[in-house]
Structure formats: structure tokens, C-alpha cells
Amino acid sequence: MEFEHISVLPNEVIEGLNIKPDGIYVDCTLGGAGHSSRIAERLSEKGHLIGIDQDDDAIKAATQRLSQYKCKIDIVHSNFKDLEQVLNDLNIEFVDGFLFDLGVSSYQLDEAERGFSYMHDAELDMRMDTTAKFSAYNVVNEYDEEKLNYIFKTYGEERWAKRIAQFIVQYRREKPIETTGQLVDIIRRAIPAAVRKKATGHPAKRIFQAIRIEVNNELGILEETFHTAVNHLNSGGRIAVITFHSLEDRITKNAFKEMARGCICPPHLPICVCHHKAQIKLCGKAIKPSMEEMEKNSRSKSAKLRIAERL
Template structure:
């Protein structure tokens, strides 16, 4: 099975995890095992690596690539939001570190039939987990104009969200359901004035991003999942999170700051009376960005940001 995978900010993540050779480490977005292989190189036979991914293709490839590593390896087909259940099933009470890469994998983008790309004609799908039943087809063909507008505006930060939503509804009413990625691209191009399409990224980029996020609930699971991961970290355990667009990074930054300073008292109070105590310290005051060399080697890393916290 062909599975091209270039790990983003790999060395920075390994350094950020501060790996203990006998520790328990989780990769919540296993992908092609690029980060996982490096983590396992730092673990002894007494260590335990847990890899989680929704994509069964990724799991099959990772299983093969990790077959000869030193530590115990557990590969799980799930979403990282189910961490508690996963750890319970593995009889693991707490972990020494966890990594999450919130971007969609290059493999999924490059597989035409998955429907993630506006560059290939395919059924409207965009599911990271192929066992889920809710797809991009449901988003495009079943949501109201207001709901489509909100998703495209909020998740895609698309200037022309109102017109795109309106044109989708018109297509549904006058022609019928939208079935393929190229049909959707054609609608988007008609909605965005020609002059606005001449420069900048592909006109469908932001809308496709928004629909993908909606299908996979990518943003709504971030905050509760991060809070839960911190609960499972041992004292001194590290959490590394890689984001790829501003919406993700904004949520991660907010959660990390809330964990570092959870006090809800008025700032002019002489003492804290809310009882909320600091849970983590920020290892990265500002996000770590890829080097110019990495961006040149892997252009998809350009928008990546890495934030790291340590549990007190």
C-alpha cells in the first residue's frame, strides 16, 4: 500500500515530549508513523507506545513500520477524543506524554476517492473515519442556507460564504443534489466573482476546508479532548499539539492559557477565592514554527504551529 508521509516538526516534537525511556507515550494522530518511529527510538523495551488513528489505511501501514521497534506497541482504530476508553481497555491509568497533529494527513488529501481534494473529481465524502456515516454529501445537500453560511464563514473564513451558500441552495432547488467534488467546485466558482478568483489560492480551498471540518467535528472536539488528556498526564508529562490553521491554534492557545491560569476571580481581588489552581506550565510561550528548510522540503508544513505544555 502506497502511503506517502512527511512528519511535520518531527525533531521539535520529540524534543518537546522530553521522552523517558520507560514511559508511556501516545500519538493521537498516528498517520504514517513518522513521529511514532522517532518516539519509539527513544523508548526501551520497558516503554509503551500507543498509536491512535481513525484511518484503517494508516493503521495498516503504521503496524508494518513499527513491527521491529523496542517498546511495547498498541495500535488502536479510534479518535483521540476516546482516550479514556482506549487507556481503560489497555489497562493504562496515566501517560507520560501525548502528541496530536490536527492536520488532515497527506495520504488522505492525495487519495482522490476520499473526496478531500478540489483537484480531483470524486464523490463528496471527506470522512477521516470511513466507518462514519455522515459525509460531505450530507453537509452540502441537507443543511439549510443559514447553516451552510455559518460553516463556510466560521470554519473556512471565506469572504464569499453568503453567496456560496446561496448558490448551493439554488443548485439543489433548480438542478438537484450535488454529488461530486467537481460539481461543488463549479458551484463555488460561479458564486465567487471572476475578479476575486484571479489571485490567491484556489477558490474552493476555504469551502472544502470548512466542509471537512464540519464532517469530522474537528474543532468541537479539541477543547474537551485537551482537557481530558491533561487529566491523564502524569506529573511532569508533556502534551504537544500541532495545528495547521488559525481556528485550531486559537482554541489550543485558549485552552492552554486557561489551564495555566484558571483563576476566575476579579483581577483586583487581593487573594484568590475561586479555588482554581494552575494545572500546567507553558513550555512554549509562542508556537514553534517550521524552519525555512522544512518548508522548502515539505510545503504543506508552512502553516504548522507547535504548542507544548507540561503538567505540574
């Protein structure tokens, strides 16, 4: 299957990064190079693009797509949680822009055998890095009821988290849950029929999201990585983050707010004694896709883009 992914908020990202032709830019979620190709075409021969991804299929697709551009390009097979190491290995201290396009790609969702989708029956997988040993199978079959309930409620914001966790534990007493189809069937039976009839979305959507986040530690690595990125930004450099659900956006918003804050002294002190300096300034409010983009790409509906600039 060809790696295809429709980039979300493409024009807004390029405008937000305020690209310098001779600058250094890091796409921390390279994917099929949709955003990166737009960055690369604006870079000169002195410009430098670094793309990071943990998905082998994305690496192959991006390498081919970016081969036509004149700027220097480094593509790294890694997780952006290792951003510090990636920059060190490339002997780069400061860059002019970072991009994070969070979540799962259209390709990963549509490729049935990757096990990300509740629309296709496949082995329980959901690994963004296919070399990793820990998968959705481990979560579904090895986590106890309390832990399943926690991730369903926290990462999926699922109203029926406890009941779904109970049904999963009860089912696997007889045999392991091995496929997405089995899991979807269990989720359907756990949610009362009257609730399913009134619901507009797929009953398994939130549970699959929660498991995917757990498997890939998607939320646990965000805040620290944002701080790492800002520490490596040149003055005037920018960080752009696209989120797709409220948990990602909340972490991004709070991390940006913290780094944009100056004095952190208790309010009762008459003068500042902390000497804490703001690292960034926020570039406006969160940007959402236009109605036209949402009509063309339904997966963009929940997207938000936040941008900040290094002081």
C-alpha cells in the same frame, strides 16, 4: 496507493516531548506513524507507545512501520475524542506524553477517492473514519443556506460564504451535488471573476476545509480532549499539539492558557478564595517550521506547534 505522509516539525516534536526511555506516550493522530516511529525508536523495552487513528489505511500502514521497534505498542482504531475510554480499556491511568497532529494527512488529500481534495474529481466524502455514515455529501446537499453560510464563514473564514451557500442551494434544486468537481465548479461561479483573478490560492480551498471540519467534527472535540489528556499526564509529562489553521490554533492556545492559569478570583478580592491551581506550564511560544522545511514540504507552511508540561 501506499500510505505516505511527511511528518511536520519532526525534530521539534521529539525535543518538545522530552521522551523518557521507559515512559508511556500516546500519539492521538497516528497516521502513517511518522512521528510515532521517532518516539518508538527512543523507547526501551519497558517503554510503551499507544497510537490512535480512525482511518483503516493509517492503521495498516502504521502497524507495519512500527513492527520493528522493541517497545510495547498498542494501536487502537478510534477517534481521540474517546481518549478516556481508550486509556481505560488499556488499564492506563497516567502517561508521559501526548501528541496531537491535527488536520488531514497528505495521503488522505492525495487519494482522490476519499474526496478531500479540490484538485481531484471524486465522490463527495471527506470522512476520516470510512465507517461513519455522515459525509460531505450530507453537508452539501442537506444543510440549509443559513447553516452552510455559517460553517463556510466560521470554519473556512471564507469572504464569499453567503454567496457560495446561495449558489449551492440553487444548484441542488435541480439535482444533487455528488462530486468534488461539481462543487468546485459551483464555488468558482459563485466567486466574482475579478476576485478569482487576484486570488493566489485555489478558490475552493477554504470551503473544502470548512466541510471537512464539519464532517469530522474536528474543532468540537479539541478543548475537551486536551483537558482529558492533561488530566492523564504524569507530573513533568508533556502535551504537544500541531495545528494547521487559525481556528485550531486559537482553541489550542486558549485551552492551554486556561489550564496554565492559577487564581481565577475576581481581581477586586484582596486574597485568593478560589484555591484554583494551574495544571500546566507553557513551554515557550508556538514553534513554526524552518524555511528549509517549508521549502521541502509546502503543506507545513501554516503549521504551529504548541507544547505544555504538567505541573
